[in-house]
Amino acid sequence: MVAFVISRLLQALPVLLVVALISFALFTFVGDPVAAMLSQDASAADRENLVRLLGLDQPWYVQFWKFISNAVQGEFGLSYRLSRPVSSLIAERAPATLELAFCAAAMTLCIGVPLGIFTGIYKDSWISRLLLTVSLVGVSLPIFVLGMLLILVFAVQLGWLPSFGRGETVQIGWWSSGLLTASGLKALILPAITLAVFQLTLITRLVRAEMLEVLRTDYIKFARARGLSNRSINFGHALKNTLVPVITIAGLQLGGIIAFAIVTETVFQWPGMGFLFIQSVGAADIPVMAAYLLLISLVFVVINLAVDLLYYAVDPRLRAQR
């Protein structure tokens, strides 16, 4: 078990290194940090000094090594745009993104999985057909269009919910939470729905397809031939067998939710990491962008690990191999 976790982490290492290399390359190929940091009238000597100070005269692999060892300690230098440590910028913004992503993920799973099961079991009922048609809209509607439609209806026309921002937040240690105030919760509704709809419809269709697949298998037919109740067949035998692929996709989707938050956060001016990233792109704020990329890839690695562990819990065939 421990060996399994360690081997998975080792497998993830190359991925992280590649992402780190890309982030690092951003520094070299996009923009010129020296020019950005020096004032207009700096002399050639000033420039040389700064280059040496930043270590830019070293070979690239030495610089890369330094970049990595700093990154491991959460050290990404100063933001060009805001002149503040990148690590504290990200720490400030992370709670907003994580709360948004968590709510969207909870919605996705709590609504999407049951809908998928229902439409799989009652595949010919008109409700299932209706749900599937609606879900097709959900899959094909771009996130920003949906976000703006929601804003138009619920914020502008009906005036029920705020159209931007996070509402009031409560500080708990370094974590700022919007979940504890009424205005914070109200502000969360529209962005969370916007972020959830695509994933929700996707997972509904996926669970449905998996369910249909499993219901056709021999072991389900045999379970029927043994005279088991429909409930135990559908929600025991069938559901458990759909879980394995669904866990993978759900994991990827959680990663997707955090990554897609960029668009949602921009539409709703949600003060999270995604919005920070977009602002940084606009200003060619490389340190922030690099840190964000690395963080997101780390999130994916962690999610993948969690997915593997869940597999391990669900499927005895995997347990046997180790």
Add this chain to the structure above:
Amino acid sequence: MLLEVKDLRVEFPTRRGVLTALNGVSFSIAPGEVLGVVGESGAGKSMTGAAIIGLLEPPGRIAGGEILLEGRRIDNLPLAEMRKIRGKRIGAIFQDPLTTLNPLYTIGRQLVETMQAHLPLSDAEARQRAIGWLEQVGIPAAAQRIDAYPHQFSGGMRQRVVIALALCAEPQLIVADEPTTALDVSIQAQIIALLKRLAREQRTAIMLVTHDMGVIAETADRVAVMYAGRIIEIGPVRQVVRHAQHPYTAGLMASIPPLDRKVERLAQIDGSMPRLNAIPPGCPFSPRCPHVFERCRVSRPELMPAGATDAACWLHDQPGASA
């Protein structure tokens, strides 16, 4: 009679019209009897079994006829009623033991849930019986292996587990659809012997679908031969094997090497079985039949007494005639 199938007709509505997969199938099985069912691929053997346990794949449906279990119709029962019959009164064994067991549940759990679905047993009692069944079907160290998962068993062992599952609620009839086809030749005989022994001990009747005429000859009391969705000959196993009355059966039997050697597949009869949408009028076997005559092409023979068996062939319409 334990099971009576009367004039069973199964249809599949398709885009290009209704296919009749079974047409006028009638036979019966007595308590404790083993009925062998043979016939070329696509003849309707599995379809007959599925209709009996009420598990035809939609859109397939029973369009006519009756199925009676101890005199009571079971082909039109509500789902909940039929569920009480499946497993409890009619068990099933499928072809491929590698796909028949749920991979995520231990075999013990699958046995226990099956027994508890039909018998008033506590968890402890059911588990005790499950171990007993595993011993019965010859799983070594049953008490330890009961908590193992299907993938931890070989194919032959898994089919033993499937047999235990089919028998554990003590049904009166088992529909076994090619129970050994997917297994190694070396263990096929063991499985058949096991099935036969347990069925005899429990007084369970078996409808045994197989391609293996050797198995039929050793195991079955009677044989039904199917062709293009019909039974074309049915009778005691010795008579059908030695003195087949229908030209198709005769062809099948002629292609069997002596009984002490195993045969894999049936039939080297020229031509092939007609597709369901192109069954010729008259006798369905007429395009391939060496004895075909006028009448065969215009009118369809039903099962009629022929020697010691019943055969659907016009050659037996006149007294004293034989194939």
